[in-house]
Amino acid sequence: MFTEDHVPAHVHVFKAGKEIVINLGNETVKPWVRENKGMKRSDQDQAVLIASAFQDYLLAEWRKIHG
Secondary structure (H helix, E strand, C coil): CCCCCCCCCEEEEEECCEEEEEECCCCCCCCEEEEEECCCHHHHHHHHHHHHHCHHHHHHHHHHHHC
């Protein structure tokens, strides 16, 4: 999560020089991949599972940083 970022709430995930952007959704919408910059599907799926498991925490942190 970058401190100088833009809405909607999202995180950047990096692995092996590749990146995905996961929108964090909200209380009724689960996280989803907005952009995949070359990351393997299995790694992308794992990142979405992690973001989903920690969605409440990530959204709370986003609100602390970005209001």
